[in-house]
Amino acid sequence: MNALTRKAYELRKDILEMVYRSKAGHIGGDLSVIDILTVLYFDQMNVSPKNFHDPNRDRFLLSKGHCADALFCVLGEKGFYDKQEAIRTFSQYGSKFIGHPNTEINGVEINSGSLGHGLSIGVGMALAAKMDKKSYRTYVVIGDGEMAEGSNYEAMMAAGHYHLNNLCATIDLNGLQISGTTDDVMSSSSLAEKIKAFHWNVIEVEDGNNCQLLKAAYEDAKKCLDKPTLVLAHTTKGKGVSYMENAASWHHGVMTEEQYKQAVEEIEKVLA
DSSP states (O other): OOHHHHHHHHHHHHHHHHHHHHTOOOHHHHHHHHHHHHHIIIIIOOOOTTTTTOTTSOEEEESSGGGHHHHHHHHHHHTSSOHHHHHHHTTOTTOSOOSSOOTTSTTOOSOOOSTTOHHHHHHHHHHHHHHTTOOOOEEEEEESGGGGSTHHHHHHHHHHHTTOTTEEEEEEEOSEETTEEHHHHSOOTTHHHHHHTTTOEEEEESOTTOHHHHHHHHHHHHHOOSSOEEEEEEOOTTTTOTTTTTOGGGSSOOOOHHHHHHHHHHHHHHHO
16 A cells, blocks of 8 residues: 555544544544645645745635635644644534634635635636746635536636646545435536636546545646646546445544444554
């Protein structure tokens, strides 16, 4: 097992503990997006606790903000704060580690959670970098259910128009949202063709939970010099826990003690 994959599965254990302790959290989406976050934070992005206030740091925006639990575990692992504090206090009264990212937390760029806004903000950050002659890159992660929000397409049109090659968006394409499949609720088919029409470079990753494939996609994105890049990551909701995989009911769910033990055992078998 390579180091990035091991890190992603270790973080899955943290996410499971956080959600089990708090009795809250969007566990299915956390487990589908964690490989993306792992590759970005531990391999691709120039951002750390030491340079977080450097104007030339890379920017990361979690537009699908309901998966804050995954982001909080990653930022804690990265050293922005005590990860165990985040795990112990997530979604508890008086905690800053609430159900969506907020800028009270070190390492978080924007308050997010109202879906459809992250990419527009990312376009602004990428355009600002161009205007200020800065070399930083901006990364945005979007949910596939979130693609029903029209503001995403306005942002894509602007990013293509301004040739924002310093912008990289990722769609966590797990095919499920809170009320069912994306095909049933609001079809996200032909996304690649739609986004290419806005003058974007589109890279499809057939296994968006494979860290090595994701790493290759982000490396390729950096080579595109005349347009923004979208990484279309075909992921599995609930990845790593058998009874959660591809189950819309685990978009947001509370594990029993027995379910929690089973989930941890399954992750530990992968890590063994």
